[in-house]
Amino acid sequence: MIITATRRVLALAGAATLVLGLTACGDDSDSADSGGVEVSGQWARTSPMNAEAGAAYMTISSEEGDMLVSAQVSSDIAGTVELHETRAVEAMTEDTAMTEDTGMSGDTEMEMVPVESIEIPAGGEATLEPGGLHIMLLELAAPLEVGSEFEMTLTFENAGDVTVNVPVLDEAP
Numbered sequence: 001m002i003i004t005a006t007r008r009v010l011a012l013a014g015a016a017t018l019v020l021g022l023t024a025c026g027d028d029s030d031s032a033d034s035g036g037v038e039v040s041g042q043w044a045r046t047s048p049m050n051a052e053a054g055a056a057y058m059t060i061s062s063e064e065g066d067m068l069v070s071a072q073v074s075s076d077i078a079g080t081v082e083l084h085e086t087r088a089v090e091a092m093t094e095d096t097a098m099t100e101d102t103g104m105s106g107d108t109e110m111e112m113v114p115v116e117s118i119e120i121p122a123g124g125e126a127t128l129e130p131g132g133l134h135i136m137l138l139e140l141a142a143p144l145e146v147g148s149e150f151e152m153t154l155t156f157e158n159a160g161d162v163t164v165n166v167p168v169l170d171e172a173p
Contacts, residue, residue, distance in 0.1 A: 035159030037062045037120065042152070043169045044137070045130070047144040054078070054137040054144045056152060056166050057128045065122030067157040071135045077150050079139030084112045086131050112136065117157070129172070144168045 042058035060068060071081045091107040110131070118133055120126045128134045135152070137144075149167040156162065167173075 035066075035156065035162070036064045037066050037156055037159040037162055039154065039162055039164050041173060042164050042166045043173055044144050044150075044166050046146050046168055046170055047140060049143050051143060052138065052140055054140055055084075055130070056135040056137060057130065057172065058164070058166075059125055059127050060118075060120050060154075061125035062120040062159070063123060064158065065124075066120045066159050068118040068120065068126070068154055069116075069157055070155045072153045072155070073137065073150055076141050078137035078141065080137075081152075082114045082136045082138065083116070083118055083133070084136045085115050085133050086110050086112050120156075146170055 038061045040059050040061075042056065044054055044056040047054040056071075068083065071083065073081055087110070088108045089111050091109045112134075114136075115133070118126050118128070126133065146168055149165050151163055152166050153161050153163045
């Protein structure tokens with residue numbers, strides 16, 4: 001009788017521990033919400049075997065507004081992480097003639113440039129996507145392969161640190 005009661009108490013304690021553990025883990029969605037900032041749809045593009053750089057994308061929204069000021073991953077993923085923007089710039093060549101309408105030659109190239117921060121407007125969102133704002137992963141330790149994922153910590157001016165899991169995909173989810 002005492003052994004049966006002890007087993008029941010142990011079984012109930014084990015079940016309670018399991019329920020609490022599962023509850024603490026939250027849901028399996030691909031979004032994170034912290035300090036009024038919500039991150040969703042995060043992903044990183046696969047990288048070729050010899051690539052030294054990769055990129056991560058996501059949508060960040062905020063009710064109060066905030067600024068993404070940095071991002072970090074562990075050093076076994078990338079040596080350096082930078083906020084970037086792809087911009088159109090004028091391509092200068094010796095035979096480039098300026099037009100009167102735009103002041104540009106009409107020849108443009110796309111270049112990626114580091115940015116200090118990314119604004120998340122109050123009640124709005126910032127979309128990090130190919131060809132626009134994104135997070136560069138430089139000095140990759142190994143290629144980013146489909147099916148893998150890594151943790152990225154985003155640092156916001158007001159919300160502080162938000163950590164998200166970033167799956168590696170061939171294209172946007």
